[in-house]
Every structure is written in structure tokens, then in C-alpha cells.
Amino acid sequence: MIDFTTTQCLLFPKMFAKPAVMQFDHRQGSSDGGAVLLKGADRSYGLIAGLAGCLEDGRQAGKVDHSLQQLLAQRVFSIACGYPDCNDSARLGADPVHKMLLDRDPVTGLDLASQATLSRFENAVGAKELYCMGESIALSVMERHAKRLRGRARLVTIDLDPTNAATHGAQQLTFFNGHYDNWCYLPVLGFVSFDEEAEQYLCAAVLRPGNATAHVGAVGILRRLLLMIRSFFPTVRIRVRLDGGFAHPDLLNFLDAEPKLEYMVAMASNAVLERKAKQAMQYARSIATMTGGTEHVYHDANYAAGSWPRERRVIIKAEVVWGPGKEPKDNPRFVITNMKQSPQWLYEKVYCQRGDIENRIKELHELHIDRTSCTRFWANQFRVLLTAAAYVLMQELRLRAAGTHCARAQVWTLRERFLKLGARVVVSARRIVLHLPACFPFLDDFRKVALALGASTA
Helix, strand or coil, rough: CCCHHHHHHHCCCCCCCCCCCCCCCCCCCEEEHHHHHHHHHHHCCCCCHHHHHCCCCCCHHHHHCCCCHHHHHHHHHHHHHCCCCCHHHHHHHHHHHHHHCCCCCCCCCCCCCCCCHHHHHHHCCHHHHHHHHHHHHHHHHHHHHHHHCCCCCCEEEEEEEEECCCCCCCCCCCEECCCCCCEEEEEEEEEEEEECCCCEEEEEEEECCCCCCCCCCHHHHHHCCCCCCHHHHCCCCCEEEECHCCCCHHHHHHHCCCEEEEEEEEEHHHHHHHHCCCCHHHHHHHHHHHHHHCEEEEEEEEEECCCCCCEEEEEEEEEEECCCEEECCEECCEEEEECCHHHHHHHHHHHHHHHHHHHHHHHHHHHCCCCCCCCCCHHHHHHHHHHHHHHHHHHHHHHHCCCCCCCCCCCHHHHHHHHHHEEEEECCCCCEEEEEEEEEEEEHHHHHHHHHHHCCCC
């Protein structure tokens, strides 16, 4: 039996040729040694300093131990490392690496803020500050990639999608949503991608009540993103891809009025669209009957709903789904667009590519963007933005891992391979030395990312 209350204990002596000793010293050891990479990623963005600049500190200066920027950094770095709750601070308070991330002496420096301090911090932020923080995240992302691409992107693609954040208490503005069959919030998330790059970078995260339809707030988000993109990439072509819930007359009118803007917006089926797709569906059925499998054909038509000022082009995907032992089933799909290319190319090469943001949303849920358990709505919006900031830093790590085995790894894999490293911290009069393992499976990848973020080989 191991006695974890002592500083030394014998580690299963009969399992080894020689007795193995474990030493426990919370002042010098950490299991998050690789988290120093997050500090380097933040230096690339200036993200935390920008977010802190949006906050007003109404506390009495003489009674303050933790600045707003330090509180913000503590929460963002903790979330990235897999500690999404304020009460996780009870376990991290004396962690030397987490203290280093806040520019404190890892051994003798002041411990991290407590759960009570962090909870007061989250509940003190108001709507205007949150609006400013949302803009700050978007600006940081745009500025970072404008610098990376030297302002030479040819195409910037914007994807918006809502997601479900289940609630289990008396949170403000939580409602029952029949589609998700639970009480929830419905945050909408915005991503941008550049040219033909595979990565979609998070740039917007807006919490909404659980009864909000998909298009609510979309025009405001798009308007701000378009202004930012055009300020950093003046000659760029912009493309917007949206799911079916966004097909609202106000949003479509906004998209039509924007210059140099391409869009593809899915639309739910109705009787008129089904009539326009009838001939294509018949052709798809005949092909499916001959092949005995799922088949689809593409067509387009002009269509105007009663609330539209004019007709718009609609791409029609006439699909017949035929599985083993099942009856064939019609599955028509419709997408509104102002683009001129062929229907098949637009649907398969442009619209279907938006499906990859589902993987980005899964990653955000892995970082617990749905941990919206505060009573106040604005406190929950703050939590969403904290998680968004942590995700932006994790995406920077993935970007710096280009050419390694982790170039397309999910964020939980990046955390396990890069951040969760046992480390020992030694402080001398002249420097702080972080001792990391000399041998672990992804040492070469870790070294490459660290050097890309500004580490020195000296």
C-alpha cells in the first residue's frame, strides 16, 4: 500500500530489480509541463491581453491579489489543459507550471486564484464587455492569419452553425428545444478558412437562448466578420456557407446586397421545390433501379418564396437512398446560391466541404463549451468565450505542428501528446529550468512545435 501523505514512498518493490522511490513535491512537479506551449501560442496572437483590455476592474486596488488579465489567463490555460470548472483551481492552485503561465515564480510565487474569486470574476462581466471580447477574438484571428498569409489570400470562406449546450438547472433564458429534446442554450459558432486550407479557424462564439432559430443574430455576426476580413484582405473573394435553418428572407437579402460575396444556403423542402425536382427524382430512381444502390443526379431551377423580392437560383440534388434489405427512399436536397458553376461541382466541391466544421464543433464540446452552468446568462456567455479562446490557442498548436504526426490531430490528442507531460521545475538565482522527459513518443513533434513558437535550442 502506498501512503500518499508522505513525501517519499516505496513503489511496488517486488515488481522491480531495485526498489523504486516516488517523491511527491507539489512545489516542484507538474503533470502539465507541456502547457508552456500555450504561452507561446498566446504570444503569437496577443489574445489574452486583448481580451483583458475589454474588461473594467471595479475592485479596490489595495485588496487585489490577481489582476483581471491573470484571472483570464488562468481560466483559458486551465480549460485548454482539461480543467473546465472554476473549482478545478483547488487542485491547480500551487501547480508550478500553471503559475509560470501567469509569469509568477513557480515555487515561491502567489498561488492561483481560488474558486470563489473565479466565480465572482465570471459573474461580474457585463454585456458590453462581452461584445468587445467577442470582437477581440475575431480581430486576433484575422490579424494572425493576415500576417501568416501576408494578406494574400484569394478566398475566405465563412461557415456558421448552431450547436446544443444542454442545461440542467435554473439558468436564465434556457428553454426546451423539441429538435434536441432537452433544455438548452443554442450557441452559434463562426469559422473562417483560407483558400484551399483544410482547417477552419474559430472566430465567433455567441450564446443564444434555447428557443432561438438558426438565423437569429446571423446578420450581425456576418456583418462584423465581413468588415474585418475586408480590412485585412482588401481584394479577397468571400464565400458564405450556411445550413438550412439560416434560409431567412432578411439574411438572404443581406447576402445579396454585399459586393463580391458568394453564398450557398441550404433550404428545407416544400411542395414547390419538390415539383421542380420531380423530373430529376424520376431519373435518379430509374438509375437506382438499374444499379441497385444509392444514386443521385443534379439539377438547378429558379425559385422565389412568397416573401422573397425576386427569384434565386436553387441547386437540386435528387438522391435516392437504397440500402441492403430496404426500400428505396427519396432524399431531395436544395441549396440557394448566387454562384454560376455547375450544380454538381457547387454541391460536391463547395457546399459539402462545410461538413468538416462538425469536427470543429465536436472539439469545442471536448473543451466543454457547453459547460454553461452559471445562473446568469451573461456569465455563461463569458464561459463560452473563455472556451473559444482556449480553442484558438489549441488551433495554433495544430498549425505549428504542420509536417508532424500531429498535423491533423484532434484537440484532445494534442492535449495528451503535447500538454500532459510530467515536468520538474527548478528555480535558481538566474533562471527557471523546466525539466521535461528526455524520452516520450512524440518528442520530435513536441520539439518542432516548441521551436516554431519561439523556444531556443540553447
